[in-house]
Amino acid sequence: MLRTDRETIARSDDHRALRIWLRLLTCTQLIEKQVRGRLREQFSTTLPRFDLMAQLERHPEGLKMNALSRLLMVTGGNVTAIVDQLESEGLVERLEEPADRRAFRIRLTRAGERSFGEMARAHEEWVVDLLAGLSRREHEELLKLLAKLKASAMEVGS
Amino acid sequence: MLRTDRETIARSDDHRALRIWLRLLTCTQLIEKQVRGRLREQFSTTLPRFDLMAQLERHPEGLKMNALSRLLMVTGGNVTAIVDQLESEGLVERLEEPADRRAFRIRLTRAGERSFGEMARAHEEWVVDLLAGLSRREHEELLKLLAKLKASAMEVGS
DNA sequence: TATTGTTATACTCTATAACTATA
DNA sequence: TATAGTTATAGAGTATAACAATA
Numbered sequence: 372m373l374r375t376d377r378e379t380i381a382r383s384d385d386h387r388a389l390r391i392w393l394r395l396l397t398c399t400q401l402i403e404k405q406v407r408g409r410l411r412e413q414f415s416t417t418l419p420r421f422d423l424m425a426q427l428e429r430h431p432e433g434l435k436m437n438a439l440s441r442l443l444m445v446t447g448g449n450v451t452a453i454v455d456q457l458e459s460e461g462l463v464e465r466l467e468e469p470a471d472r473r474a475f476r477i478r479l480t481r482a483g484e485r486s487f488g489e490m491a492r493a494h495e496e497w498v499v500d501l502l503a504g505l506s507r508r509e510h511e512e513l514l515k516l517l518a519k520l521k522a523s524a525m526e527v528g529s
Numbered sequence: 530m531l532r533t534d535r536e537t538i539a540r541s542d543d544h545r546a547l548r549i550w551l552r553l554l555t556c557t558q559l560i561e562k563q564v565r566g567r568l569r570e571q572f573s574t575t576l577p578r579f580d581l582m583a584q585l586e587r588h589p590e591g592l593k594m595n596a597l598s599r600l601l602m603v604t605g606g607n608v609t610a611i612v613d614q615l616e617s618e619g620l621v622e623r624l625e626e627p628a629d630r631r632a633f634r635i636r637l638t639r640a641g642e643r644s645f646g647e648m649a650r651a652h653e654e655w656v657v658d659l660l661a662g663l664s665r666r667e668h669e670e671l672l673k674l675l676a677k678l679k680a681s682a683m684e685v686g687s
Numbered sequence: 688t689a690t691t692g693t694t695a696t697a698c699t700c701t702a703t704a705a706c707t708a709t710a
Numbered sequence: 711t712a713t714a715g716t717t718a719t720a721g722a723g724t725a726t727a728a729c730a731a732t733a
Binding site: 598608609610613629 | 690691692693694695
């Protein structure tokens, strides 16, 4: 029985997409559980807090609440809550924006930079460890394919 | 200035691992938001409910609460809550396990199979669409690399 | 004593919508 | 009128721990 007609091919393509998505979800959940757990145990913090600080570290000039909301892909109210926490702990600061008195620039404080530096080093070790089963070539290939996937998924989302 | 000494190479390897993880997380979140939103809008259901039914569909003989908990990577109380919901909607059933009177086998009902079939078809279309930017070759390559990543992350987790 | 599953509870994460102040 | 940010709230998702029944 010939099973490689167009319909069968198409259908097997579809299942491959589905398998990719399910496997992607599993991989992310495995890594996420490790990272969340260790951030909590070793640094008493959470992934969203870490992500927010990571964005600020990449923008030393500071970011508006707006921009943080877009970069972190969450709505504004959540950003306010996290910034409130971090500010009360002295890790970030709200700077007034002279050009627009409604807005702030959020920036890491010195203490925030130091704190994030420690977490980032540890975080990077965990991740290197979790990905140690892949060769350098495979890392490069995976990075490329994920870039394509991101572009593909963003196109549909928009 | 020579920057390709061993330490620099190691460090650039580390950053690649980190970039992979961050990109993986972004990809998953992009797809997850789409899938969650559509499951809610079109089928009034959630991703954990869908995942649970998907596991049952792959095990027509039924699964114990225990096994569901392990497969879904969540603790037992949550499985109880979801099975309660689905049972009250007539989509799954708890069958007594004669060999062990503490345990049940959870199985899709006829209605559950039908309902899941509809959702799975739609779900597959969304995913195919979200992954349409990659060629068939790239799909295959990505599937392989994710399998390796999964194995690598599971080894650390255990 | 260990295991299966349930119950109760609390916390994280996120979205929505109404609101204030400024543009 | 629109935009930046805040507040209040609700719901999804998850973990922990105490518990009952059975092994």
